[in-house]
Amino acid sequence: MSTIEEFIEARIDIEEATARGTVQASLSWQNFTMDGELRDSDNAGTIMMCVADEDRQHIAHHDPARVLRQCTALRAILRVHRPDGDRECVGCTRNDRAGEPSFVPIGECVELRTLAAIWPDHPDFQAEWVA
Ligand SMILES: [Zn+2]
Numbered sequence: 001m002s003t004i005e006e007f008i009e010a011r012i013d014i015e016e017a018t019a020r021g022t023v024q025a026s027l028s029w030q031n032f033t034m035d036g037e038l039r040d041s042d043n044a045g046t047i048m049m050c051v052a053d054e055d056r057q058h059i060a061h062h063d064p065a066r067v068l069r070q071c072t073a074l075r076a077i078l079r080v081h082r083p084d085g086d087r088e089c090v091g092c093t094r095n096d097r098a099g100e101p102s103f104v105p106i107g108e109c110v111e112l113r114t115l116a117a118i119w120p121d122h123p124d125f126q127a128e129w130v131a
Contacts, residue, residue, distance in 0.1 A: 002124055004112045005078060011119050016071045019064035029063035031056040074115060081111045
């Protein structure tokens with residue numbers, strides 16, 4: 001069973017590898033409305049033909065370039081919301097009104113729980129991360 005941060009890191013690794021594994025010349029994709037075609041931005045190849053413009057638009061909007069930017073953003077959040085030696089979230093540690101630090105167990109970090117909720121159907125997702 002993985003920890004919440006391991007779970008998120010593993011999902012990011014897979015999304016990043018999948019985005020980098022595409023075979024088009026460009027990682028940016030465009031919807032060519034007139035042709036019903038999704039092409040890479042270098043116009044080097046057809047990615048797919050798709051009848052529904054809305055579907056092509058959606059796929060183009062979530063092209064590999066965007067996925068990689070999203071992975072970078074998610075990793076930045078993981079660098080802040082990470083466990084210390086006591087498995088408390090470094091990013092969530094705050095001082096209360098009396099100046100005393102309050103600690104949040106890493107499994108209860110709202111930011112990490114929010115990120116983990118991106119993949120609720122994954123077999124390693126743990127229901128208690130939602131509660
Ligand atoms: Zn946190």
